[in-house]
Amino acid sequence: MSGHSKWATIKHKKGALDAKRGKIFTRLIKEITIAAKGGGGDPDGNPRLRGAIAAAKAENMPADNIKRAIQKGTGELEGAAYEEIRFEGYGPGGVAVIVDTLSDNRNRAVSEIRFAFSKNGGNLGETGSVGYxxxxxxxxxxxxxxxxxxxxxxxxxxxxxxxxxxxxxxxxxxxxxxxxxxxxxxxxxxxxxxxxxxxxxxxSTYTKLEGTQAAQMMRLLDAIDDLDDTQAVYSNFDMDEESVPA
Missing domain, CATH: 3.30.70.980 (YebC, transcriptional regulation domain)
Known part of the structure; x- marks a missing residue:
């Protein structure tokens, strides 16, 4: 890969997540549950579950929490029925945005994601509009x-x-x-x-924003990240490292 540094925005994302440790645990538990549901509770034969468990351990999640999340996924314990929903849209300056969610209420997820986009200078697109x-x-x-x-x-x-x-x-x-x-x-x-x-x-390509548009784009990413159903946010947004908020 050549040319474009994403480290500035990665650092911002990492800093934002570090400040929301409770939310990290919630997301990891959801990911473990959905991974176990889709591929079984044995991490040796389920790469997605293996990766989710590794991520949970990296965040020092207690082993009992991991075990319960697996058991909810395999049906050994009762748990919420999560649905994986992917949204695609555009931020300020035409920046492409993908949002992966795990939700037990599709209507709520759609409403909240649409509102976050519209309030922060973006708009939802059709499936496949930016995913390619x-x-x-x-x-x-x-x-x-x-x-x-x-x-x-x-x-x-x-x-x-x-x-x-x-x-x-x-x-x-x-x-x-x-x-x-x-x-x-x-x-x-x-x-x-x-x-x-x-x-x-x-x-495959990145869009650099500056000034007001960059600040608005950061607000959009933060607003989406704050939603309970959000698991991950991806974009082709780039900016200079000195523009990253402290």
């Missing part, structure tokens, strides 16, 4: 101070990474979703701790 611009990728950000380029390149490419690029103070590693876990395991074995790591949706 995105592909699912593992993104791992490693500080340059944590690893030598040649050593890091050898480690991650041998483990199956697609690319490693220079993003200023950091290296950005891209993987396919299926190779993400192997690359993360290789970094762990080499005692290299990433600054940020996730499987996300990466756009």
């Amino acid at each position: 611009m995105f592909s699912k990728k593992g993104v791992i950000v490693v500080a340059k101070s944590a690893a030598d380029e040649d050593k890091l390149t050898e480690i991650v490419l041998e483990a199956g990474a697609d690319d490693l690029t220079d993003e200023g103070e950091n290296w950005e590693i891209l993987t396919s979703p299926k190779d993400y876990e192997a690359v993360m395991n290789a970094l762990t074995a080499a005692k290299i701790k990433p600054e940020h790591a996730e499987v996300t949706m990466i756009s």
Whole structure:
């Protein structure tokens, strides 16, 4: 991947999530539940569940919470029936936005997402209106101070990474979703701790906003992120790092 640094917006997103730890737990429990429901309760045979459990452990979620979420998914315990709903739309400046939700009330989810878009200079689009611009990728950000380029390149490419690029103070590693876990395991074995790591949706092109439009776009992303049904928000929004709110 070439050219466009997303680290500024990644850092903002990470900071926003760090400030909402209770919400993180709720989202992780939902993800574990839906993963267990769709692929069974054994993480060894269910990659989505394995990834959800790893994310929960990274946030220090108690083992009992993880177990109960799995049991709700497999039907051993009673729990809410969540539906996966994806929304696509546009933010200020024509920025493409995808919102993944897990909801037990479709009408509420649609209403709240539409309101968040319209209040913050955006609008909902049709299914497929922006999705074609995105592909699912593992993104791992490693500080340059944590690893030598040649050593890091050898480690991650041998483990199956697609690319490693220079993003200023950091290296950005891209993987396919299926190779993400192997690359993360290789970094762990080499005692290299990433600054940020996730499987996300990466756009083929990015739209840089400045000033009022950038601020409005940040408000839109925050408004969507604050909704109870929201699991993840993706966009092709880019801005200069100095524009990121403290």
